[in-house]
Amino acid sequence: MRGYLPDCDIRVPASLAEALETLSREPGVWTPFAGGTDLMVVYNAGRLEATRFLDISRLPELGGIQEDSASLVFGALTTFTDIQNCRAVHEHFPNLVKSARATGARAIQNRGTLGGNIVNASPAADTPPSLLAYGAELELVSPRGLRRVAYDRFHLGYKRMDLAADELVARxxxxxxxxxxxxxxxxxxxxxxxxxxKVCLAAHARIEDGLVADLRIGLGSVAPVPARARNAEAAIIGKPLAALPIEAARAALLDDMSPIDDIRASAHYRRVVTRNVLGHMLRELANG
Ligand SMILES: Cc1cc2nc3c(=O)[nH]c(=O)nc-3n(C[C@H](O)[C@H](O)[C@H](O)COP(=O)(O)OP(=O)(O)OC[C@H]3O[C@@H](n4cnc5c(N)ncnc54)[C@H](O)[C@@H]3O)c2cc1C
Structure with missing residues (x-):
């Protein structure tokens, strides 16, 4: 049965402090609602148990993209359109722009947020592989204060995260x-x-003196969580661009994946295509 809106309670906090106070007073009772593009699908299908929503979509503390000399800091409410419209993201993180462009279509890009993409925790989501490749960190906020978590440690298992019931992703x-x-x-x-x-792969490499000094590869849709391809990375880091062991990395990649058969693709397809995409990525890397 579809969800029935009059059964729902939607609270609009006036400030981040009020939002956090609401979450901590009744942990697990209030579900944060940002763009609603994931929540409304589940709600409409009648599969959402939650009936009490905390509308965080207008909290200025969670918005904006800030730049300093060392990093870009995205408010959790940054939309896919904001990402595409930001010059600094194009300059420093082109993979994030491509991820945002590949997400849904315009209406979803205008409304869906980076924080929602992360906390919805779909293994097939489009920004997580890029965030993994760029070594992102999350800043989580609760009444106890702020804490930081490396994004590659945030997803603990399918839809399980290092996020307490009274915490929000802030930045x-x-x-x-x-x-x-x-x-x-x-x-x-x-x-x-x-x-x-069906498969998603994002990578970032640092090149020094003709060697691959560092490499991070983020994978989507091939494991219960968005995952780093640490075995494939290890096969390539430290190697000269002129002699990358591409076949060894493709073989190592098999240990980085645990794909399933589902409505979109078989596990076999995902293994074959991810290895092919890795091969394509490494040939582009080798060719400069
Ligand atoms: C037609 C359609 C197409 C789509 N296509 C794609 C696609 O191609 N690629 C893709 O990756 N996704 C896609 N999505 C999924 C969705 O748009 C994204 O996951 C989006 O980023 C969700 O953000 P939101 O703000 O709408 O999240 P919401 O629906 O508001 O929230 C999602 C979850 O995150 C939690 N949450 C949100 N913000 C925070 C926060 N700051 N702190 C703590 N918890 C929070 C909510 O409580 C909820 O559990 C699609 C959705 C639709 C309806």
Whole structure:
């Protein structure tokens, strides 16, 4: 049965402090509501148990993109459109722009938020692989104060996160890559728009003196959580661009994935295509 709006309670806090006070007074009772693009789908399908929503969408403390010399700091309410409209994101984090462009279509991009994409915790979401590749950190806020969590430690299992019932994601901090950088993003879906990823791979490499000094690869849709491809990374880090062990990295990648069969693709397809995308990424890296 579809959800019935009159059964719902929607509270609009006047400040972040009031929002946090509400969450901590009745932990687990109030569900934060940002853009609502994930929540409304589940609600409309009658599969959302929650009936009490805390509308955080207008809290100025959670908005905006700030730049300093070392990083960009995204408020959790940053939308996919905000990302595409920000010059500094284009300059430093082109994968994030590509992720935002690949998300849904215009209406979803105008309303859906980065914080919502992270906390909805779909393994197939589009910004998490890029956030993993860029070494993002999350700033979580509660009445106890702020704490930071490396994004690659945030997802603990399918839809389980290092996030307490009275915490909100406040900001996403992404360090600017130093030196010469390589960026790569590839989403494989049924269409270019309005398609959930069958496979997604984002990568960022730092190049020094013809060597791959550092490499982070984020994967989507091939594990219960958005995941780093640590085995494939290890096969490449420290190697010269002129002689990358591409086949060894493709073999190592198998240990980074645990894909499932589902309505969008088989586990076999995901293994084959992710390894092919990795091969394409590494050939582009080798070719400068
Ligand atoms: C038609 C359609 C197409 C879509 N296509 C894509 C796609 O291609 N790629 C993709 O990745 N996603 C897609 N989505 C999913 C969705 O748009 C994104 O996940 C979006 O980022 C969710 O953000 P939101 O602000 O709307 O989240 P909401 O629906 O408001 O919230 C989602 C979850 O996050 C929690 N939450 C939100 N903000 C915070 C916060 N600051 N702190 C703590 N908890 C919070 C909420 O309580 C809820 O559990 C699509 C959705 C639709 C309806």
């Amino acid at each position: 996403i901090l992404v360090p600017k890559p130093p030196g010469r950088s390589f960026h790569y993003f590839r989403k494989v879906g049924t269409r270019q728009a309005q398609a959930i990823a």
